[in-house]
Structure formats: C-alpha cells, structure tokens
Amino acid sequence: MTTAPIPDRPATRPARRAPTLDGKRLAAYALIALGAVLTIAPFYFMFVFATHTRSDIFQLPPPTWFGSNLDENYRNLVERVPFWRNLWNSLYLAVLTTGFTLFFCTLAGYAFAMFSFKGREVLFGLLLATMLIPGTLNIVPYALIMQALGWIDQPRALWVPGMASAFGIFLMRQYIGSSIPRELVEAARIDGATEFGIFRRVIVPLTGPAMATLGLVTFVQSWNGFLGPLIIFRTAETYTAPLALRSMQGIANTDWGALMCGVALTVVPLLILFALASRQLIEGLTAGATKG
Amino acid sequence: MQATLKPPKPRRRPSWSDFQRRYAPYLFISPFFILFFAFGLFPIVFNAYLSFHQWQPGTGLGEMKFVGLRNYTDNLTDPTFWQSLKNTAILALLSGLPQHLIAIPLAFAIQGGLRRMQNFVTAVYFLPYITSIVAISVIFFTLFSWQYGVINSVLNALSGLPLIGALFPSEKINWLGEKEYVQSAVAMVVVWRYTGWNMLLYLSGLQAIPRELYEAASVDGATRAQQFRYITLPLLRPIMFIAVTLSLIGGLQLFEEPFILTNGSGGAGQAGLTTVMYMYRTYASYSDAGVAAAMSWLLFIVIGVLTLVNNRAFGRSGLAGRD
Numbered sequence: 001m002t003t004a005p006i007p008d009r010p011a012t013r014p015a016r017r018a019p020t021l022d023g024k025r026l027a028a029y030a031l032i033a034l035g036a037v038l039t040i041a042p043f044y045f046m047f048v049f050a051t052h053t054r055s056d057i058f059q060l061p062p063p064t065w066f067g068s069n070l071d072e073n074y075r076n077l078v079e080r081v082p083f084w085r086n087l088w089n090s091l092y093l094a095v096l097t098t099g100f101t102l103f104f105c106t107l108a109g110y111a112f113a114m115f116s117f118k119g120r121e122v123l124f125g126l127l128l129a130t131m132l133i134p135g136t137l138n139i140v141p142y143a144l145i146m147q148a149l150g151w152i153d154q155p156r157a158l159w160v161p162g163m164a165s166a167f168g169i170f171l172m173r174q175y176i177g178s179s180i181p182r183e184l185v186e187a188a189r190i191d192g193a194t195e196f197g198i199f200r201r202v203i204v205p206l207t208g209p210a211m212a213t214l215g216l217v218t219f220v221q222s223w224n225g226f227l228g229p230l231i232i233f234r235t236a237e238t239y240t241a242p243l244a245l246r247s248m249q250g251i252a253n254t255d256w257g258a259l260m261c262g263v264a265l266t267v268v269p270l271l272i273l274f275a276l277a278s279r280q281l282i283e284g285l286t287a288g289a290t291k292g
Numbered sequence: 293m294q295a296t297l298k299p300p301k302p303r304r305r306p307s308w309s310d311f312q313r314r315y316a317p318y319l320f321i322s323p324f325f326i327l328f329f330a331f332g333l334f335p336i337v338f339n340a341y342l343s344f345h346q347w348q349p350g351t352g353l354g355e356m357k358f359v360g361l362r363n364y365t366d367n368l369t370d371p372t373f374w375q376s377l378k379n380t381a382i383l384a385l386l387s388g389l390p391q392h393l394i395a396i397p398l399a400f401a402i403q404g405g406l407r408r409m410q411n412f413v414t415a416v417y418f419l420p421y422i423t424s425i426v427a428i429s430v431i432f433f434t435l436f437s438w439q440y441g442v443i444n445s446v447l448n449a450l451s452g453l454p455l456i457g458a459l460f461p462s463e464k465i466n467w468l469g470e471k472e473y474v475q476s477a478v479a480m481v482v483v484w485r486y487t488g489w490n491m492l493l494y495l496s497g498l499q500a501i502p503r504e505l506y507e508a509a510s511v512d513g514a515t516r517a518q519q520f521r522y523i524t525l526p527l528l529r530p531i532m533f534i535a536v537t538l539s540l541i542g543g544l545q546l547f548e549e550p551f552i553l554t555n556g557s558g559g560a561g562q563a564g565l566t567t568v569m570y571m572y573r574t575y576a577s578y579s580d581a582g583v584a585a586a587m588s589w590l591l592f593i594v595i596g597v598l599t600l601v602n603n604r605a606f607g608r609s610g611l612a613g614r615d
Contacts, residue, residue, distance in 0.1 A: 028401035035398055036416050039488060042431045043419065045442060049434060058440040104323040111320035123321065130328055133336070134595055136545050136568055140575050140584045141335035141342065144349055161331035164324040192309070195316035224424040226548050227572075242426035246552065249430055256434055263427045270422055278415040281422065286492055 046267065049260040057256050069257055076258035077248075082237060083262055086244040089233075090266075093155050093240060094222040100163035101218045102211055108164065109172025110203045114185050124173075131166045143231045157232045162222065168214050171284070175210035176203060213284030216277055220270060241266040343585040350579060363586035372562070373587065376570040377594065379563060382475055383550070384543030387482035391490050391539060392532075394483070399494035414495065417488030425485070429552030432481045436467040436553075443467070468553060471561030478550045478564055482543070490535050497531030498524070533606060540602055544595050547572070567591045 049057050052067040077083050111117075112124055142161075151157035180203065188198045204211075229240045239247065245266065248259045274281060343363055347356045367373045402413055420428065435442045444464045451460035467477040501524065509519050547568040550559070558565030567587065575584035 025405055028405040031398060031401050032405065032413060035394070035487075036413060038484070039417055039420060042428070042435065042484070043423075045435060046427075046431045049431075057434060058437060060440055061445050062440055062442045108321040108324050111317035115317035117314075117317045120317075123325070127324065130332060133332070134541065134545060134592055136571070136588050136591055136595075137339055138332070138335050139568070139572065140581055140588060141339040142331070143575065144342075144581060145331075145335060145338070147349065161327060164327050166324070166328075169321075169324055189313070194309075194312055195320075196312075199320075220422050224422075224426075226424070226426050231576075242424050245426050245430055249433070249552070249555065259430060260434070263430050267423055267427050270424075271419075274415070274419065274422055278418070279411065282414065282418055282492060285421070285489075286496055 043267070043271075046260060046264055049256065050264045052257055054254075054256045057260075070261065073255075073257040073261040076255050077261050077265075080255065080258060081239070081244045081248060081262070083241070083244060083265070085237060086239045086241045087265065089155065089238060090223055090240040090242075093158055093225075093229075094219045096155070096159040097162040097222045098215050098218045100159065101165060101168050102215055104164035105168030105172050105214060106176075106204065106207055106211060107199060108169045109174075109176050110199050112169065112173040113177035114180075114182065114203075127166045127169060131170075139227070139231070142228075146232060152232060153234055153238045154232070155238075158222075158225070158228050162218075165218070168218065171214055172207065172210055176207060179210075180206050209280070212277065213280045216273065216281045217284045219273070220281070223270060339585045339588060342582055343589055345582045347581050348579045349581050359582065363582045364590065366583055367587050367590055372565070372570060373567070373590075375562060376565050376567045377591075379475065380544055380546065380566045380568075380591075383479060383482070383546055383566060384540065386475060386479035387486075387546075388536075388539040388543045390479075390483045391487045392536065394487050395490035395535075396494055396528075396532075398487070398491045399498055402491070403495055403498045414488075414492060417491055419488070420485045421489045423485075425548040426552055428485060429481060429549055432477075432484075433468070433553055436477050438464060438466045438469055441467070469560055471559070471563040474554065474559040474561075474563040478546075478553055481549050481553065482546070485549075486539070486542075490539070493531055493535045494528065497528050501527045529606065533602075536606075537599065537602060540598060541595060544591070544598065567594075 045062075048063055048066055050073060051070040052063050053069045053072070056063055056067055056069070112120065146152060146157045149157075184202055185198055188202050193201070224242065225240070226242050226246075229243050230246075233239050233243055236244070236247065241262070245259065245262050248254060248262065344358060344360060345356045346359045346363070398417075402410060406413055438444070444467075447460045448462060448464065451457045451462040453460075465473055467473045505523050505527075506519055509523060514522070545568050546566045550564040550566050551569055551572075553559070554564040556569075558569065568591070571584050571587045571591070574580050574587060
C-alpha cells in the first residue's frame with residue numbers, strides 16, 4: 001500500500017464503481033422490483049384466465065395457475081366471433097398504414113432535410129403545429145365525412161388518412177439530416193441522377209434504422225387503434241381484433257375464458273414484436289417527445 | 293456502400309434536370325399536406341361550421357339549420373356536460389399526478405441502481421404502453437371484479453398483515469359498481485399504462501445530464517441532496533414540462549379506458565363518463581352532430597386554457613432553447 005498523497009478525484013472513483021448493499025440501494029431495488037411485478041401481473045393473469053372456464057375465473061380465491069380449458073375457450077371464441085378474420089383485418093390495416101407511412105414520410109423527410117426551397121421553414125413549422133391539434137376536434141367530422149364518402153365498413157377510411165404523419169416526417173428529417181452526408185446527394189446529382197432516383201438509391205438504403213423505428217411505431221398504433229375503428233366498422237366481419245373483443249364484452253353472460261383467449265391472441269403478436277425490437281420501438285416512441 | 297449509381301442517363305432536354313430538381317421537394321412533401329387538408333384541416337373547419345347548426349346526420353345535408361350559439365348554450369346548461377367535465381378533470385388529476393410521482397423516483401432508482409439490467413427493466417416497464425387499451429381494459433375488468441377479483445383478494449390479504457395492514461381495505465370494494473370507486477379504478481388502469489412511458493422520458497432526461505456536473509459539484513463539497521436540488525431538478529425541468537403537458541392533454545381526452553371499463557355506459561352514477569365519451573354518445577346515440585361538435589370546441593378551449601396555465605406555471609424555461 002502506498003502512502004503517497006492521492007489526488008482527490010481518483011479516490012472517489014472506486015467507491016462509486018463497487019456499490020455496497022446499503023439501505024438506499026436496497027430500497028431502490030425493492031421499488032424497481034415491486035413496480036416490475038405490478039406491471040407484469042395483469043399479463044400473467046391474462047394468460048392464466050385464458051386457460052380457465054368462466055366459473056373458474058370468478059371463484060374464491062381466483063386462479064393463479066394455468067388451467068386446462070384453453071381448447072374449449074378457443075373453440076368458443078371462434079364460434080362467437082370470426083376472430084381470425086378480425087385479426088386479419090387488423091393486420092391488413094396495420095401493414096397498409098405502415099407501408100404508406102414509411103414511403104411518404106421518408107420522401108417528405110428527405111425533401112425537408114436535403115433541399116433548400118422557398119417556404120421550407122414555414123411549411124415545416126406548419127407541419128409541427130399540426131401535431132398540437134387535439135384529436136377530439138376531429139372525431140365527429142371524421143365520422144360524418146366517412147359516412148358521406150360511403151367509406152363506412154371500409155378499411156380505407158382508416159389507412160388513407162393515415163398514409164403520412166407529421167411525427168413520421170419529423171423523425172425522418174432529423175435522421176436523414178444528421179446521418180446522411182450532403183456530399184453524397186450532391187455527387188449523385190452531378191452524376192445526373194433524378195431527385196427520385198437519389199431518394200430510391202441513396203436515401204432509402206441509408207435510412208434503415210429510422211425506418212425500422214417509424215415502421216414499428218406506426219404498426220403498433222394501428223394495431224391497437226380503437227376509436228377510429230369503432231366509428232368506421234359496423235359489422236362483425238369488418239371488425240378489427242380490439243373491436244371484436246369489445247363486442248364480446250358487450251353481451252350478457254360474457255364468456256370470460258373465451259374473451260381472455262382472444263385478448264391473449266391480440267396481445268401476443270405485439271409481445272413478440274416487442275421482444276425482437278424493443279430498443280428501436282422505445283427510441284422511436286420517446287423521440288417524438290424528447291426531441292420535439 | 294449501396295450508394296453506387298448507374299452511369300448517368302443521357303439528358304433528354306437540358307432543362308428537365310433543373311425543372312425536376314426545382315419542383316421535386318414540393319412534390320415530395322405534398323402527400324402529407326394534401327392528406328392534412330383533406331382529413332385534418334377541412335374536418336376541423338367543418339366541425340366549427342357544424343357547431344352553429346342543428347343537424348341529424350341521417351337526414352341529409354339539406355336539413356342543416358343555422359341555430360347560432362344555441363348548441364353552445366345547450367351544452368353549458370346541460371348538467372351532464374358539466375358532470376363529464378368534472379369527471380374528466382378529476383380523472384386527469386387522479387391518473388396524471390401518480391404517474392409522475394412514481395415515474396421520477398423510479399427513473400432515479402433505475403439510473404443509479406442498475407447497470408446491466410437497465411435495458412431489460414425499461415422494456416418491462418414499457419410493455420403496457422404498447423398493449424392495446426381494449427385488451428388492457430378487458431383484463432382489468434376481470435381483475436376489478438367485486439366478489440371474485442384478484443385486486444380485492446390481494447388487498448384483503450394485505451390488510452391481514454401486521455403494521456402495514458391498516459393501509460389496505462379489509463372489505464371487498466365494488467370498484468366498477470359504485471360511483472365512489474369508478475374513477476379510482478379507471479385512474480389505476482391509466483397509471484398502470486403510462487407510468488412506464490413517463491419513467492422512460494425521465495430516464496432519457498437523466499441520462500442526458502453530463503456526469504462531470506455531479507463530479508464538479510462533489511469536488512466543491514455539495515451534498516447529494518444539494519446536487520439533486522441544484523443540478524438534477526433544473527436540468528430535468530424541460531423533460532418534466534413535456535411529460536406533464538403530454539399527460540395533461542392525454543388525460544383531458546381520456547376515452548378508451550373508461551369506455552371499456554364501464555362497458556360504454558359511464559358506470560355507476562355516470563362517474564366514469566368523460567367529456568369525449570359524452571361527445572361520442574351525443575353523436576353516435578343521440579345523433580346530435582351539432583351539439584357534439586360544439587362540445588368538442590368547448591373541450592378544446594378547456595384543454596387550451598389548462599395547457600397555457602401549465603405553460604406559465606413551469607414551462608417557460610422548458611420551452612426555451614429548443615429548436
């Protein structure tokens with residue numbers, strides 16, 4: 001051991017690196033663990049209830065472990081509602097919305113990031129301002145317009161208005177502006193490429209990570225949407241999965257086992273998606289708030 | 293790099309390249325603006341026009357009758373409208389405040405206490421946010437069940453514990469059936485769903501604070517509490533402002549959670565009826581499009597005023613210096 005005087009700064013370092021299990025730290029761990037358990041618990045009960053009959057779910061004490069009624073719950077589910085059709089409707093809507101959003105938002109993000117044109121600042125400001133409009137103002141006129149267009153029960157009533165989003169354009173502009181060198185675009189121009197050619201062959205291949213984020217965010221939002229589909233879809237065949245679940249809950253003598261089975265089938269695809277790409281999704285969803 | 297290009301095409305006309313270059317950006321941004329005018333701006337203008345007319349959508353556009361401000365006065369003299377506003381305000385507070393009171397210490401605990409597990413833990417906390425609200429509400433509907441629900445069972449079991457038992461009810465609470473509890477039940481679901489989201493916002497705010505600031509402060513002899521007070525809090529303020537604003541705007545437009553939990557009815561004593569729910573009911577069940585449109589503008593004014601108040605209260609430094 002050396003007795004030479006140790007400078008102040010390094011002395012404090014090891015203390016921070018090797019944490020001792022003091023009271024504060026223990027309290028922090030307890031808080032984190034309690035919160036995590038409370039967060040996970042409803043998902044756990046969703047899976048447990050999906051394997052029980054209605055009368056098993058509502059007994060004392062409530063079931064805490066898996067039962068044996070999954071087959072029958074599933075059969076009751078597909079008997080009461082065209083559930084696979086409903087899931088397909090959700091998927092169809094989410095895929096179309098995501099596809100168009102990716103294309104149009106990347107295109108507009110490229111324009112805002114790489115071109116200097118008259119009115120750019122004003123138009124971009126206008127775009128950001130549209131994000132502040134509360135959706136509430138749009139509910140009644142949206143329903144009336146779709147009625148007038150004859151788009152009730154038509155998926156296009158949802159994916160056409162959803163083809164481009166201000167958030168998406170903002171995200172893509174930020175990404176393209178900060179990660180693709182302008183020289184690359186200039187070089188392509190000198191080589192005689194058209195602007196759309198540059199978009200297709202330079203911008204798109206280099207925008208993968210941001211497109212993944214935007215795609216995931218859009219997909220999740222569309223998949224989970226409720227108020228829009230509630231206004232548009234009126235017949236069981238056209239329902240999206242959340243609407244089908246809601247319609248099962250509405251009737252008397254709700255078959256809770258079957259309903260929970262449907263809930264689980266609706267939630268699982270997103271859980272899988274999340275497990276595969278949680279980082280990208282989290283970054284995308286918080287980007288709008290923290291960078292806005 | 294995939295950026296290599298094919299050899300340049302022979303130019304057809306010397307002006308084409310300039311022409312397409314000049315107008316390309318306008319073409320590229322036009323889809324958003326066309327969609328916005330068609331499905332964003334036009335509906336809002338139409339909504340304003342509608343709010344001054346009496347109209348049952350089933351009767352055709354010709355039956356629209358100008359009634360001046362009557363739709364607005366109808367709402368303002370409707371006790372149910374006021375009750376829905378009150379419910380909305382209570383729910384926004386009851387569900388908004390706990391989110392932040394939990395999320396901030398949680399973000400601290402995760403930032404300071406976890407290293408390797410951090411990504412996993414944040415992902416867990418984020419799960420509710422990506423789950424369909426309908427699915428969540430259906431799950432909680434069963435958990436809130438009066439006689440046989442998991443939540444009551446757990447609370448009753450906890451009330452049997454020594455010391456902390458007194459904090460928990462020993463009787464079963466009729467969460468969704470009694471008007472005293474409906475709002476708490478709805479608020480619990482909202483808190484459950486959005487706390488993780490807020491925690492994540494705060495965590496990203498905390499991670500953006502440079503470590504050197506804390507090191508410099510501790511060299512100067514600042515205590516942990518002082519560091520929190522004079523470094524963390526001021527630097528976290530912009531994020532806090534954004535998070536609170538988002539909670540406020542979202543909370544005042546609450547619809548899906550109370551709609552599913554009360555089965556669309558508003559619940560016992562209409563305690564779970566929010567203004568957006570009432571507006572939807574006025575349009576969809578009463579077919580009174582004009583009154584519903586006026587209601588949306590009244591709610592818009594409430595949202596605007598409260599956002600401004602919030603802005604004044606602690607936003608000023610929050611917005612300064614961005615973009």
